[in-house]
Amino acid sequence: MTNLDYALEQETQSEQGQEAPVRGDFERIRPLPRISVHAFFETEGLAKTMERCAEDRRMAKVNLRINSGGVSAAANMFSASPTPNLLILETRADAQTLLAELGDLAGVCDPDTRVVIVGHVNDVALYRELVRNGVSEYIVAPVSMADVIGVISTIFVDPDAAPLGRSIAFVGAKGGVGSSTLAHNCAWSISSLFSSEVILADLDLAFGTANLNFDNDPTQGIAEAVYSPDRLDEVFLDRLLAKCSEHLSMLAAPSMLDRTYDFAGDAFLPILDIIQRNAPVSVLDVPHVWTDWTQKVLCAADEIVITATPDLANLRNTKNLFDTLRKLRPNDRPPLLILNQVGMAKRPEISPDVFCEPLETEPLAIIPFDAVLFGEAANSGLMIGESSAKSPVAESLSQIAHVVTGRAEVKKRRKAGLSSLIGLLGRK
Missing domain, CATH: 3.40.50.2300 (Response regulator)
Structure with a gap:
C-alpha cells in the first residue's frame, strides 16, 4: 500500500x-x-x-x-x-x-x-x-x-540508505598551521549560519584542543567510543557528546598522555558512520600524522580540507597529500586548500599563485596572520564569529562554511589581486 x-x-x-x-x-x-x-x-x-x-x-x-x-x-x-x-x-x-x-x-x-x-x-x-x-x-x-x-x-533513518550526514575532514599539511582552529571555527560557523546540527569530532586523542577552544571539559568523549565499538549506538553517542552551542555538539579528545594511542586501520570508521547517521554535518579534526587509520578516515570523508602556510615545506607536504589523495579517491573531487597565517612579518613566503600552481587548484581561502585576533578568541574560549563577527576572517570562515557544505563553489581568483593582497599584508 x-x-x-x-x-x-x-x-x-x-x-x-x-x-x-x-x-x-x-x-x-x-x-x-x-x-x-x-x-x-x-x-x-x-x-x-x-x-x-x-x-x-x-x-x-x-x-x-x-x-x-x-x-x-x-x-x-x-x-x-x-x-x-x-x-x-x-x-x-x-x-x-x-x-x-x-x-x-x-x-x-x-x-x-x-x-x-x-x-x-x-x-x-x-x-x-x-x-x-x-x-x-x-x-x-x-x-x-x-x-x-x-x-x-x-x-x-532507512537502514539501507546512505548515511544522512556530510563529513568534512580538516588536516594540516604540517604541524602548527592552524588546521584544528579552522576546523573548530568552521564547525561553529556551519551550525550558526545554517541552523544545522553539527558534530565536531576531535581525533587527536593525545593533544586535541577542541575542549580548550570551546571552553568545555567533558568527562567523556571520543576515547570511550573508539575503545568500546561494541557499545556504539545512538544512545551511547548521546552520552558522549558535549554541547557547545544550540546546534553544535562535540566528541572531545581526552588530551592526556596516560596511555599511547595506537589504533587499527578501521578503528574510527564505526564512529564516523554513527555520527553521519545522527547529524547532517560532521567535522573531523584529523591530526597531522600519516597512519593507516588517518588514511582511511580521509578516504571515507565526503570533503577534505588541507590547511597550509605559504612556505616550502608546506608546499612539498601539500603536493604529496594532493597526489596521494587523488589516487586514493579518483572519483571524488580533489581536496580543498586553505592558506593560513599569510603575511607574517619578516617571514619569507611563497605567493599564493606560485604555491597553488603545482597543485593545479585555487585556494578555498587565504587567511591573514593575525595573532591578536586568534589569540584573544582562543584565550576567551570563543570562536572568531563570536569574538569578532565583523572581521574579514569571520567573513572568510563564512565562505568556507558555504563551500564545504555544498552551498557555494570555490571562487577563482585573479593573480594580480593575489599579488596585491600579499603586498598589502607585507606592508603591515
Missing part, C-alpha cells in the same frame, strides 16, 4: 468515525537523528499533530519549528534565511497553484533540503508530478503522529 492509498483509507475511516490504524510498527521506529524541521500548517489539525510529534521521545534530537502558512509562507521566510533539513508543508491549493508555489520555493531552497507535502486532494497524477519535481513524499490529510514520524523516519 502506498502512502497515498493509506492516507485515502485513513480519511475514509475517519469520516466513518473509526479510529485510524497505526501504519507499520510505530513502536519500533528508531529515534530520529539531529535534523532541523520546519512545519507550515494551514489547518489546526496538522498544527496539533506537529505539537504532539514535538513531545514524542523519537523526536528528542529534532529541532522542530511549527509555523502558520503554506508553501508561499515558507518561500517568503527562507528567501532571507537558510532552509532546514526537512520542510513539511500543508496546502489546500489546486495542482497548478501548488506547482507554481513550489517553483518559487525551489528558488530559495538549499539543495539538500527534503520536502514533504500534506495535501487535501487524493490525486495520483499530482503525487507523481510532485515526486518528479523532487518532493520526497505527498500524504493526504488528516495525518496522525505516526504518519509524520514514520515519513521522517523513512527519509532519514
Whole structure:
C-alpha cells in the first residue's frame, strides 16, 4: 500500500468515525537523528499533530519549528534565511497553484533540503508530478503522529540508505598551521549560519584542543567510543557528546598522555558512520600524522580540507597529500586548500599563485596572520564569529562554511589581486 492509498483509507475511516490504524510498527521506529524541521500548517489539525510529534521521545534530537502558512509562507521566510533539513508543508491549493508555489520555493531552497507535502486532494497524477519535481513524499490529510514520524523516519533513518550526514575532514599539511582552529571555527560557523546540527569530532586523542577552544571539559568523549565499538549506538553517542552551542555538539579528545594511542586501520570508521547517521554535518579534526587509520578516515570523508602556510615545506607536504589523495579517491573531487597565517612579518613566503600552481587548484581561502585576533578568541574560549563577527576572517570562515557544505563553489581568483593582497599584508 502506498502512502497515498493509506492516507485515502485513513480519511475514509475517519469520516466513518473509526479510529485510524497505526501504519507499520510505530513502536519500533528508531529515534530520529539531529535534523532541523520546519512545519507550515494551514489547518489546526496538522498544527496539533506537529505539537504532539514535538513531545514524542523519537523526536528528542529534532529541532522542530511549527509555523502558520503554506508553501508561499515558507518561500517568503527562507528567501532571507537558510532552509532546514526537512520542510513539511500543508496546502489546500489546486495542482497548478501548488506547482507554481513550489517553483518559487525551489528558488530559495538549499539543495539538500527534503520536502514533504500534506495535501487535501487524493490525486495520483499530482503525487507523481510532485515526486518528479523532487518532493520526497505527498500524504493526504488528516495525518496522525505516526504518519509524520514514520515519513521522517523513512527519509532519514532507512537502514539501507546512505548515511544522512556530510563529513568534512580538516588536516594540516604540517604541524602548527592552524588546521584544528579552522576546523573548530568552521564547525561553529556551519551550525550558526545554517541552523544545522553539527558534530565536531576531535581525533587527536593525545593533544586535541577542541575542549580548550570551546571552553568545555567533558568527562567523556571520543576515547570511550573508539575503545568500546561494541557499545556504539545512538544512545551511547548521546552520552558522549558535549554541547557547545544550540546546534553544535562535540566528541572531545581526552588530551592526556596516560596511555599511547595506537589504533587499527578501521578503528574510527564505526564512529564516523554513527555520527553521519545522527547529524547532517560532521567535522573531523584529523591530526597531522600519516597512519593507516588517518588514511582511511580521509578516504571515507565526503570533503577534505588541507590547511597550509605559504612556505616550502608546506608546499612539498601539500603536493604529496594532493597526489596521494587523488589516487586514493579518483572519483571524488580533489581536496580543498586553505592558506593560513599569510603575511607574517619578516617571514619569507611563497605567493599564493606560485604555491597553488603545482597543485593545479585555487585556494578555498587565504587567511591573514593575525595573532591578536586568534589569540584573544582562543584565550576567551570563543570562536572568531563570536569574538569578532565583523572581521574579514569571520567573513572568510563564512565562505568556507558555504563551500564545504555544498552551498557555494570555490571562487577563482585573479593573480594580480593575489599579488596585491600579499603586498598589502607585507606592508603591515
